Amino acid sequence: MLDGIFTGLSTAVMPFNLMMVVVGCFAGTFIGMLPGLGPISAVALMIPITYGLDPSSGIILMAGVYYGAVFGGSTSSILINAPGCASTVVTSFDGYPLAQQKQAGKALALAAYSSFTGGTVGAIILLFAAPALATVSLSFQSSDYFALMVLGLTAVAAFSGKGQVIKALIMTVFGLMVATVGSDVTSGTPRFTFGSINLIDGISFLLLAMATFALTEVVMTVLRGKHNEEEPDMDMSELGSMKLSREEIKEIAPTVARSSVFGFIVGVLPGAGATIASFLAYGLERNLASAKEKLKFGRGSLRGLAAPESANNAASTGSFVPLLTLGIPGSGTTAIMLGALIAYGIQPGPRLFVDNPDVFWSVIISMYFGNIVLLILNLPLIPYISRLLVIPRPILIPLILFFSIIGVYLVSFNTFDIHMMVIITVVAIFLKLLDFPMAPMLLGYILGGLMEDNLSRSLTIYDGSLAFIWERPLTLGIFVVAIVVILVPMLAQLRSSKSVKDRDTAVSTIGEGEG
Amino acid sequence: MILTKDHIGGLVFLGVSVVYGYHAGQIPLIPGDEFEPFNARSLPTILAWLCGLFSLALLASAKQDSNKRLRLLGYDFELVGKLLVLMVLFGLTLDWIGFLLSSMLFLIGGYWLLGERRIKTLLLASVPFVFIFWLVLVQLLDIYLAPGRLFS
CATH class of the missing domain: 1.10.287 (Helix Hairpins)
Known part of the structure; x- marks a missing residue:
């Protein structure tokens, strides 16, 4: 393991890769600040740039953008009460009241320290948990992988929220359907190409990610008329001090510690992610607080701000565990990263640890660097970065559209892709108006090819019999977990019509800006 | 029902x-x-x-x-439709008039559709921006961008 850490360290400290962390954190912070654009859109917008880089640098850049976007989302939550993404919605509960009390500087600093601690704790656990899990998963066979993918997809659907489970399942299947477009990998037969040569290679992952997240989110802003809204009015001179007193640090230290560990654990669960982690950590902290302290929640409680901030960053780190060790993305953002890794010709999963230790370890090490960059560079620069928020929407929106389109075009140099993007955007808008979540679709699409491959191999080994499901205890165990994961929320929905308000909000927003 | x-x-x-x-x-x-x-x-x-x-x-x-119920009131479908048409036109013109010109026109069109009417802003936020972006792509990243069928 030490060899691996040193390999990762030597890759991560290369000047170019360090620059990627810094650039990623800044770009992510800026994009994350823009209301409506969350980590998924931020990472999707970076993909075309990463295609010109080597795999380690590309993934390091995307990891930096991921962190930056979560941090940027917190900043706009605190300063203007407009969360950039779902995982920072809770941050605004206590962050914005603090800003109103002219303590925005303190709130921002607290958010940054909590995020840093959360990310650090997450990175340390990841350092030990990922290789251990990767070693175990080396014994996995194709049937186990197939079962794991089923688990990943059902988990994403299960966590999609109240009344959304069936819709998320439909979208997952829809994503799998989209993945079947193009030549069949094993026989080379064209499927659903309708005679078009442009569809022979299927629909590119980049195109789908850009159209369903970056383009659709921006077009939805226009559709809702939000482009006409006044630019946020921020008085940077009223930020106040960024210092925390010793008493305040003492007060929030236990909160940060338990929320970090809790957030990491939630983040590891496939499909749960940063949004659920932040809401649950906030709820947990409120329950643990004394009656007097409870009254402060929602009115500028430091604990109420520290808990979700630590948890969402730790969960972001945690979501890398299933990605790096099993090749199963734990969230929408890591799903996009999985697609990018596959495009590089790297297969995430237990073999990544063996075949590409430089990628595996440099991602883990660079996550820590990302946290340091956010703390020592982004925090002092927040007053300046947030000035970018006042760029008029009529200028910003066409620029984002331009970058999304040209990002896809510069990879294929085929204008058919631009028209395909428009078609997919129209379909995505229609589905969003009907409240269908997009993240399960992208996850289904990305796992589609791998799933078909593993199912085909399992069936071939077992001579067409489905016995592989129950003959291998591990496969059976994973399938049982998948069934439980999908049945529990459905049964819970049937049994109880009343649930906690916070949970409702969390689950209704997950899937789009979810980290 | x-x-x-x-x-x-x-x-x-x-x-x-x-x-x-x-x-x-x-x-x-x-x-x-x-x-x-x-x-x-x-x-x-x-x-x-x-x-x-x-x-x-x-x-x-x-x-x-x-x-x-699906409620469509309050949504600006007309503007979104125009933006989508602009994207389609961008795709169509890219091959014919090249990256520089089509990108500038796309951005100016986008700003215009979203309500920006000041000529100075329309030009300043598109022409230098696209030109610098084009320089980065062609000179720094060494990406070949066809000049457009009309000019070749």
């Missing part, structure tokens, strides 16, 4: 599963593949059935709640 978002979604995906399932049956197989335990039609057929099943489940579980 109240037609809610769930009803519309369920019906749409039921239709998708039928059309997809039909085309799954039309996938050509290489000789002998039909006797294999898994061929090019297997997964699409399973997916068509699953999609149909889930769509029916959505239809069956959809509640007759008037709050869940």
Whole structure:
């Protein structure tokens, strides 16, 4: 393991890769600040740039953008009460009241320290948990992988929220359907190409990610008329001090510690992610607080701000565990990263640890660097970065559209892709108006090819019999977990019509800006 | 009967599963593949059935709640339509007039559609921006960008 850490360290400290962390954190912070654009859109917008880089640098850049976007989302939550993404919605509960009390500087600093601690704790656990899990998963066979993918997809659907489970399942299947477009990998037969040569290679992952997240989110802003809204009015001179007193640090230290560990654990669960982690950590902290302290929640409680901030960053780190060790993305953002890794010709999963230790370890090490960059560079620069928020929407929106389109075009140099993007955007808008979540679709699409491959191999080994499901205890165990994961929320929905308000909000927003 | 978002979604995906399932049956197989335990039609057929099943489940579980109706009032479809047409035009002109010109026109068109009318802003936020971006692509990243069929 030490060899691996040193390999990762030597890759991560290369000047170019360090620059990627810094650039990623800044770009992510800026994009994350823009209301409506969350980590998924931020990472999707970076993909075309990463295609010109080597795999380690590309993934390091995307990891930096991921962190930056979560941090940027917190900043706009605190300063203007407009969360950039779902995982920072809770941050605004206590962050914005603090800003109103002219303590925005303190709130921002607290958010940054909590995020840093959360990310650090997450990175340390990841350092030990990922290789251990990767070693175990080396014994996995194709049937186990197939079962794991089923688990990943059902988990994403299960966590999609109240009344959304069936819709998320439909979208997952829809994503799998989209993945079947193009030549069949094993026989080379064209499927659903309708005679078009442009569809022979299927629909590119980049195109789908850009159209369903970056383009659709921006077009939805226009559709809702939000482009006409006044630019946020921020008085940077009223930020106040960024210092925390010793008493305040003492007060929030236990909160940060338990929320970090809790957030990491939630983040590891496939499909749960940063949004659920932040809401649950906030709820947990409120329950643990004394009656007097409870009254402060929602009115500028430091604990109420520290808990979700630590948890969402730790969960972001945690979501890398299933990605790096099993090749199963734990969230929408890591799903996009999985697609990018596959495009590089790297297969995430237990073999990544063996075949590409430089990628595996440099991602883990660079996550820590990302946290340091956010703390020592982004925090002092927040007053300046947030000035970018006042760029008029009529200028910003066409620029984002331009970058999304040209990002896809510069990879294929085929204008058919631009028209395909428009078609997919129209379909995505229609589905969003009907409240269908997009993240399960992208996850289904990305796992589609791998799933078909593993199912085909399992069936071939077992001579067409489905016995592989129950003959291998591990496969059976994973399938049982998948069934439980999908049945529990459905049964819970049937049994109880009343649930906690916070949970409702969390689950209704997950899937789009979810980290 | 109240037609809610769930009803519309369920019906749409039921239709998708039928059309997809039909085309799954039309996938050509290489000789002998039909006797294999898994061929090019297997997964699409399973997916068509699953999609149909889930769509029916959505239809069956959809509640007759008037709050869940699809309400399109207040959405600016006209502007979105214009933006989408602008994107299509961008795709069409890119091959003919090249990256520089089509990108500038796209940005100016986008700013204009979203309400920016000041000529100075329209030009300043597009011409230098696209030119610098083009320089970065061509000079720094060494990416070849065709000048456009009309100019070559």
